[in-house]
Amino acid sequence: MMTKSDIPTPALVVDLPTMERNIRLMSDYFASRACKLRPHFKAHKTPEIARRQIAAGSCTGLTCATIGEAEVAATVSNDILIANEIVDADKCRRAAALAQKVGVTVAIDSVAGLEQLSRAATEAGVTLGVLVDLNVGQNRCGVAPGEEAVALGKRARTMPGLKLRGVMGYEGHAVGIHHRAEREAAVRRSMNQLSSTAKMFAEAGLPTELVSGGGTGSYDISSEVERINEIQAGSYALMDSDYGSLDTPFQQALFVLGTVVSRPVPERCVIDAGHKACTKDHGNPSVKGMKDATVLALNDEHAIIAIPPASQVRVGDRLALVPSHIDPTMNLHDVVYALDGDNVVGVWPIAARGYGRG
Amino acid sequence: MMTKSDIPTPALVVDLPTMERNIRLMSDYFASRACKLRPHFKAHKTPEIARRQIAAGSCTGLTCATIGEAEVAATVSNDILIANEIVDADKCRRAAALAQKVGVTVAIDSVAGLEQLSRAATEAGVTLGVLVDLNVGQNRCGVAPGEEAVALGKRARTMPGLKLRGVMGYEGHAVGIHHRAEREAAVRRSMNQLSSTAKMFAEAGLPTELVSGGGTGSYDISSEVERINEIQAGSYALMDSDYGSLDTPFQQALFVLGTVVSRPVPERCVIDAGHKACTKDHGNPSVKGMKDATVLALNDEHAIIAIPPASQVRVGDRLALVPSHIDPTMNLHDVVYALDGDNVVGVWPIAARGYGRG
Structure with a gap:
């Protein structure tokens, strides 16, 4: 079975159990x-x-x-x-x-x-x-x-x-x-x-x-x-960091997966997911699970990330960004990989992205 | 023959004579x-x-x-x-x-x-x-x-x-x-x-x-x-408004064509080209040929444009945006329409857009 580490980066991934919980919470709210x-x-x-x-x-x-x-x-x-x-x-x-x-x-x-x-x-x-x-x-x-x-x-x-x-x-x-x-x-x-x-x-x-x-x-x-x-x-x-900063019960389910392509100095690494993979119109993304990491800049094909000099991040590692705005970020990708844990359980076409259909 | 007014909006259009002039200027510079x-x-x-x-x-x-x-x-x-x-x-x-x-x-x-x-x-x-x-x-x-x-x-x-x-x-x-x-x-x-x-x-x-x-x-x-x-x-x-503000000899050849979908008040119109059609990472676009128009905001599917109350702009008219950053804007579209005057002389695939090929 395809797993998270087989996904070519940059790529969108959705945590399926989290998404299903979000959907359930919202439908329960409106049920009555x-x-x-x-x-x-x-x-x-x-x-x-x-x-x-x-x-x-x-x-x-x-x-x-x-x-x-x-x-x-x-x-x-x-x-x-x-x-x-x-x-x-x-x-x-x-x-x-x-x-x-x-x-x-x-x-x-x-x-x-x-x-x-x-x-x-x-x-x-x-x-x-x-x-x-x-x-x-x-x-x-x-x-x-x-x-x-x-x-x-x-x-x-x-x-x-x-x-x-x-x-x-x-x-x-x-x-x-x-x-x-x-x-x-x-x-x-x-x-x-x-x-x-x-x-x-x-x-x-x-x-x-x-x-x-x-x-x-x-x-x-x-x-x-x-x-x-x-x-x-x-x-x-799916949520994004913009809505995630409000007091809603929904949790972040969507991430942009990238590969560390460079760590030229101890205090900086660069991943292959830039603003052509993750928009910044609502601000730079954050880095999943790394509170001490800060995205300094999103260029076309690069996220430049400040990290603690003692960090163990190495070239070839994978990091995940939390988008600040979900709609235009989804629009950049042709598919989203559905994950259950580390297993890829679906590769879903983002069938209505772009303007090919007007 | 297809003409500019047949192009479904939002869409990228390139002015072919201007692009060819830009290409010629650059190759002449390096020739000797x-x-x-x-x-x-x-x-x-x-x-x-x-x-x-x-x-x-x-x-x-x-x-x-x-x-x-x-x-x-x-x-x-x-x-x-x-x-x-x-x-x-x-x-x-x-x-x-x-x-x-x-x-x-x-x-x-x-x-x-x-x-x-x-x-x-x-x-x-x-x-x-x-x-x-x-x-x-x-x-x-x-x-x-x-x-x-x-x-x-x-x-x-x-x-x-x-x-x-x-x-x-x-x-x-x-x-x-x-x-x-x-x-x-x-x-x-x-x-x-x-x-x-x-x-x-x-x-x-x-x-x-x-x-x-x-x-x-x-x-x-x-x-x-x-x-x-x-x-x-x-x-x-192709150029963009960011590079266009420098002292280079190259002229703007690329535009994002949109349709006016709303003019709810005399001082504002809205077109169907937002930041999913024209990025704003280098700032909002300008409006081609309308020095008295200002893009107030680019939302996902809308450019909100301030215009003089006496402007003749009507619902259904077409306006063209000048992108501030060409690379990610091209990346949003599957094709670019090549124009010679108002005639569409080519519909060119932006074949390397996106990450479908990695």
């Missing part, structure tokens, strides 16, 4: 609640992981960030939310084609986007669900909560081929706040905007079948807000 | 010099581009960062330098296998690395070239210039299956210094260490057939230093 979980596929892009998330229960379907992810996620779930705007003719056609096989709902924040989706759905003879996307403080996409959202919802209802299903809003600016009370306050401010807009939808006779938001840093805050009935958390299954 | 060019394949990982670099002349071969890149680069050149340490048995075997087809030289900075390469070369019945890698100030890999390097060179000469060819050193900490006089001084300090170690090699009877260093920010400084006979520049063909 009215609010359910719609795991975000963008976190890992890996059908084998999504299958386990859905099998654990408490899930309504999957959340995706792109049409390419949705096409892959549809092999695992028949209820797909693209929690992102899709506005060009080619991607709208792909969304409509996908809707011939599974339920597809897309976030919208413009009339131009509605028109493209409506045209594609009509031409394909399908119905595409739409959710009005709210800016709840992240200042990215999304219309203003309240009247502006209601107006767009009313417009959506007039468009052939589309079925308005409700509203969504992602509190991305708040999910990573370290201090629990501050995070709770910021998340509630955002989610109250989502909730009050859902109330206005209901009062205007617009559907609120889906009121969707939340992430791994806010799942147990947002899910308690009235009317919110879906949480889009993704990172909880 | 004793020092030659060994283009760094890691910058673009694209055989179609390497072919044009070599066809332009003044090249000794190609430089690579990994064995996976070397395997692809060997389809274009028969003289490959892996300017990086390779220490594990599997990668050393692959290097030896490659040496049955083309000339392969590998950087070394440890006895453990020498032993692995020697074993693999002996078992495969080939000769692998080696260069002693010097730390000339970047503080990454590499032994100290001077006596330590000479001692490792002498050791290399005793190892079966290996042929010592000289020394290398990369002044990566100096190539990006903006102020020309400061850059020149820092590059010369590094390259004088490389040159003086080459002199010691010669005095000790060790070969100095290859004395290799330099980059796009230092090609016209390092190539003037005595004994240095190869420059490893890579970025000059």
